[in-house]
Amino acid sequence: MSIALQTHGLVRRFGGFAATDHVNLSVAAGARHALIGPNGAGKTTLINLLTGYLAPTEGRVSLLGEDVTRMPQHQRCRRGLVRTFQINQLFGDMTVLESVALAVGERHGLGARWWKPLAAQAEAVDEAALILERLGLLSDAYELTRNLAYGRQRLIEIALALALRPKVLLLDEPAAGVPTSESRELFEVIAQLPREVTIVLIEHDMDLVFRFADRISVLVSGTLLLEDTPEVIAQHPRVREVYLGESHG
């Protein structure tokens, strides 16, 4: 069983405060790995370190066997590491199809082409439309992103990630801000992703976590408290005390 994503002694300090404190995370290829922890535990910081948005104070990150600690964000993305954002980071004044076509186009390496219009890159546009269709967004293809309901925008956030054909997908609270009825649908989409795609998921909704994940890491105050199967985590007294004691929903 190979390791898709790994950190070695990862530390990130802000002044005197260690947001990430000697984290050794190991995500197996094809895993459905959830990352849980109370608010402020440093989950998003960890994602930011994994993607290269933040540079670590100490430690290493390796992606698919390659040390990417020094590698800038966009290069890690090209190597297959894709993330979604907890708060939608979309292109407000672009239509939905434009946004996804942009992402697909970048993956195809079209981004440096300045002569022919994007519309002429039929492959990219077709692929983008296919993704929209799969996510049920096709009817909104020509709507401006900022005019859509939040739940729909969240789907676009996923669409952008899928457009990049990720090998390792980091989902930062994909259901955040989405009403429970719609979040089931969202998770259907995520659950249907091919098995080769490794998924790391930050999520607060424990129902979804326990249904989806085959492995759970618990992050508290920047350190990994525990990592094991969902059954073990659910029973573990310390986890209940630190985290599961809080109401969720």
Add this chain to the structure above:
Amino acid sequence: MTTPSAIDAAPDRAARISAVTRRFGRGARWQPLEYLFWCLPVAAYFLFPGNYLLLSQIAITSLFALSLDLIFGYAGIISLGHAAFFGVGAYTVGLLGVRGVGDPLLGLALAALLAAVLGFLSSFLLLRGSELARLMVTLGVALMLYELANKFSDVTGGVDGIPGIEVKPVLGLFEFDLFGRVGYLYSVLVLFALFWLARRLVHSPFGQSLRGIRMNAERMPALGVPINRRLVAIYTVGAAYAGVAGALLAQTNQFVSLAVLSFENSADLLLILILGGTGRLYGGLIGAIVFIVAKHVLSDINPQYWHFWLGLALVLLVMFARGGILGTAAQWLESRRQRAQQAARAP
């Protein structure tokens, strides 16, 4: 969850998808309004035969505004010093012209090249830092150039400028006449050629990625985009365009002075672009037309009063009509469309 629409009701999935994709990129094709717009310079040629110098100024300022739109309207780089590249282009022609190198097209090419080099080098200064720091850097570079040109006034002619720049006939055939007729046609043709190029550029994948950078620079690296490379590229192109505009000014007026590098030049340009509307290519052109015509019509008024109205226009624009002429028009059309949609949905 999704409301049924005409598209979803189509029987075949592939048909549904191709119905959607077929519509894509309609914006890239030339719209009828655009053809109409380009009739304006042609009409102006016949309608205003005594005003060729003024019309040339409009064409040149349009090109200058277009160059700023490329870096600002599309890539989101604010510049308080874009006149630097304009000035480099103008002085390239001026200094070469004084030494007898007067072929216009060669002058344009060299002006574009030098301005592009300056743009390329200074673009690296813009990649780091807060918005304020970047603003100050663009301002600083332009001011430095102004001071340099001022100090070496024996070469640049200083505030009085370099008169009598020699400009050879275009392509060896069309001599620049006193009335500015050839100058006008020449300027409009150069404007159109560069506009056409810019239009292709903004509709390309590269252009789309610039829009993405402007709308959400944080997202782009997470899509695998090396944003610095793209920004350097467009800044260089924008600088080259501004250099050509400056060169055109020097060639059609056969004169260049320090005013081309002044802060006022940069500030006026910002106003022109905001007035017309950013990120739409035509905004700079429309803004240039309105600005120069207004200035010409009001030119007998004391120059200080002109600045008062200018200032007032800026304040009102920013507070109430932020999208400029084109932006406000687009907003109005969009709200009409939405109201029509809602009316159609209401049972």
Add this chain to the structure above:
Amino acid sequence: MTIVFDGIAFGMLLFLISVGLSVTLGLMNFVNLAHGVFAMVGGYVCVILLNDQGVPFLATIPFAVMVPALLGVVLERLLYRRLYEASALDQVLFSLGLVFIAVATAHYFFGARQQPLQLPAFLSGQFHLPGLDVGIYRLFLVVAGLLVALLLQWAVVRTAFGARLRAAVDNQRTARGLGIDVNRVFMLTFALGSGLAGLGGALGVEILGMDPEFPVKYLVYFLIVVTVGGTGNILGSLYAALLLGVADVAGKYYVPQIGAFIIYAIMVVILIYRPQGLFGRAHH
């Protein structure tokens, strides 16, 4: 040495005028290119009272502070407040527009000429120390500037208002959550900054002159002080202003042929390597 001293005096003036800009920029993140307008208002108030009304120089100073401060309050409530959430470009354009309006208005009322100013006798003249000519007025400026700097620093660090100000600069949302009336803090700070600018403008008429183009002529200097000093940093503005003052005076004396070029070049270089300014805090 006289050059250094004169440079320090010039720097003090720049500090007085620019410190308000630094604080409002650091506090409200508002790029206000029109800050020099308040200095101009203070300068004209001083000159008009002195020349037309015969008010003694020092007695004009309180008015030179109050009038711009009041103007600042009015403009802040009516206009600036609406643009706090706007983009930096919008703020630049808006404040540029204000500058144009102010300059044109000053031209209309006062004409284009330099305003004359006659200093009172006890502030004129100079005395000589070995190797150093001390202008009395310049000495007065240096002392006044230091006093203001110390007062400000004390006010910000020690008083309750200062604490609220620092909280609001650090994190607006949290400050509001703590019950701090951030809008009031903004308004008072803006008034304070404008008043100080007016003070600098009035005190500066003797050295910088006063004419309708004042806000444009010295705009770059103010911006340099603020960016190099680090926004929101009072002592940083002081150091940056002093550096700039000395560099400018020395530069114009020793290498007049290059003049302002060196200033701009140094500023650009500083901003490349330390975008937060020489004395500012690095963000993110």
